[in-house]
Amino acid sequence: MIPTPDLSHLSTKDYDLVYEPAEDTFLLLDGLEADLDALKAAEPRICLEIGSGSGCVSAFLSKILGPSSAVYICTDINPHANKATRGTGRQNQVELDPVNAVFALPLQQRLRGSVDVVLFNPPYVPTSFEEAQMSQNQGNIGGAWAGGWDGMEVTNKFLEQVEELLSPQGRFYLVALKQNNVPEIRQRMEDIFKLHSEVVIERRAGREYLYIIRFTR
Amino acid sequence: MVRLITHNLLACHVKNCNANNFPLEFQNVQLEIREAEFNPEFVKGFLPKIEWKALVDTARQLGDTSLPNEQPEMLDDDFLKNLHHVLLEIHVEEGSMVCPNCKHEYPISSGIPNMLLAEHEIA
Helix, strand or coil: CCCCCCCCCCCCCHHHCCCCCCHHHHHHHHHHHHCHHHHHHCCCCEEEEECCCCCHHHHHHHHHHCCCCCEEEEEECCHHHHHHHHHHHHHCCCCCEEEECCCCHHHCCCCCCCEEEEEECCCCECCCHHHHHHHHHHCCHHHHCECCCCCCHHHHHHHCCHHHHEEEEEEEEEEEEHHHCHHHHHHHHHHHHCCEEEEEEEEEECCEEEEEEEEEC | CEEHHHHCCCCCCECCCCCCCCCCEEEEEEEEECCCCCCHHHHHHHHHHCCHHHHHHHHHHCCCCCCCCCCCCCCCHHHHHHHHHHHHHEEEEEEEEECCCCCCEEEEECCEEECCCCHHHEC
């Protein structure tokens, strides 16, 4: 059992502005831990988290892979999340590189075929389209969960871009909700991008039934 | 922080700005040096991903002249340590990055680069 990163530097005030790690976050940590041997064996050099929020997941990944063995780039549209990510890295003696950006847009050109680990815990909660769009445009905390009518409004955009980023041995971990239609997501990624996938771990957490899906070439 | 490892991976992504959009040029920077653990395996492993000229020119612009014009064939410890320092220990805390092509300015505040674009600038 690998300890959860130390988040004691963040307060309830921070969590008014930045998504507080919850069951979905912890399931992603458990999924990474379940894959630890394979992850380590691949010797990742470039790791990228989309929507890093508090930075909890990338700090965990850095801890388990070794802070000096890879670069951990963390994007988020919410500037408060960028700051929290940086702080969480330092609180845990790892260096996370935060970038205020939509997905990996400013990195897409240079990281083509280069990213060894991509992490994305997207806004997957079904909401109105307007709520999802407004949260994304404003880069506020609602952007951490509001996912449009099937919860896939934001995720679908990134699913169009992720294959291009992955290195030959690259792995993409995605958090999804049952209502997001996991079999359809997996089939679509196989059909369009020839990315194979597996459910690493699944769990009911209160009202939500959550999955961690791993995609590879 | 914007470390040079990150800077070497960022390009301008304004709509239709597809050529000569890398590397972004630092302006009015404040630097901070923070020590990082030296891992020669990482530096060697990352080497193929580096745009060498962009890294060397940027480091020199920031006052670090330790890297040679061409990547050496022999990767000795001195070279790897210099490269480690340039990539991982120089932090740009304040300033901005300007696209050499369209001149779009990306501000850096408290070490975080703001790469967001307005709606009309998005491809």
